[in-house]
Amino acid sequence: MNKTNKSPDFVGIASKIKGEAARYAAVEAKKFFKECFVKGGWTDKSFQAWKARKSPVGRKLMYNEGSLMNSISTFQQTDDLVETGSKSVYARIHNDGGTITVTPKMKKFFWRKYYELAGSRRKNAGTAAEFYRGMALMRVGSKIKIPQRKFIGESATFMQQLDEWLKNTIETSIKNDLNTD
Numbered sequence: 382m383n384k385t386n387k388s389p390d391f392v393g394i395a396s397k398i399k400g401e402a403a404r405y406a407a408v409e410a411k412k413f414f415k416e417c418f419v420k421g422g423w424t425d426k427s428f429q430a431w432k433a434r435k436s437p438v439g440r441k442l443m444y445n446e447g448s449l450m451n452s453i454s455t456f457q458q459t460d461d462l463v464e465t466g467s468k469s470v471y472a473r474i475h476n477d478g479g480t481i482t483v484t485p486k487m488k489k490f491f492w493r494k495y496y497e498l499a500g501s502r503r504k505n506a507g508t509a510a511e512f513y514r515g516m517a518l519m520r521v522g523s524k525i526k527i528p529q530r531k532f533i534g535e536s537a538t539f540m541q542q543l544d545e546w547l548k549n550t551i552e553t554s555i556k557n558d559l560n561t562d
Contacts, residue, residue, distance in 0.1 A: 389558040398550055399460045406543055407455045410465040413542075414533045418443055418450040423531040424538045431530040437508040443475065443530055453533065467533060478529030483519045491517035 417423055421442055422430040434442055443449060452469040466472075474481065495513040499506035506514070519525075 387559060389555045394551070394554045394558060398547070398554060401550065402543075402547060403458055403460050403463055405546060406463040407458045407465065409542065409546075410463060410539065411453055411455065413536065413539045414453050414465065415450050417532040418447075423534075424536060425534075426537045429531075432528040436512045438512055443532070449475065449532075465533070472533070474527050475530050476533055477531075478527055480524045480526050483521055483523040483525060485521055488517050488519070488521065491519075 420428070422428055431442055449467065449469050449472060452467040452472065453465065454467070455463065456466050457464040467476075491513045495506070495510050495517055498510035498513060
């Protein structure tokens with residue numbers, strides 16, 4: 382009676398999973414980071430809600446037109462590295478927080494928004510219009526503090542999800558390899 386145990390093709394399985402892992406990580410990273418905009422906060426080890434906005438302007442926090450969320454993309458993807466980020470010019474100030482300096486161009490924008498919202502009823506302009514008026518009246522050189530509203534970066538929760546996927550994929554691949562003749 383000749384009974385042999387079949388051993389899995391570990392090299393073949395590793396090679397296949399390595400490519401799959403990079404693709405999976407790239408897709409899941411974009412989904413994870415975009416989910417921050419839906420949830421309204423960042424998840425590292427636990428969920429941290431974004432600081433509420435002071436202005437009455439806009440819709441959902443960090444989601445007026447969705448351009449920042451939609452700017453998240455994969456910059457680089459190899460078998461060894463997946464780099465995801467945003468090329469939006471204002472991504473860093475929102476993700477890290479900081480201060481910006483009021484410029485004449487900003488004042489012009491704020492006045493235009495004020496007149497657009499206030500129209501001919503300047504005495505009863507409304508809350509949003511008054512917010513823009515207040516911004517337009519700021520002196521050039523004044524500082525505006527932008528609170529950190531992290532939406533991209535290293536996350537323990539995301540890494541744990543990747544680890545779970547990898548563990549399950551390895552186990553499934555070995556079982557499938559053993560069951561094929």
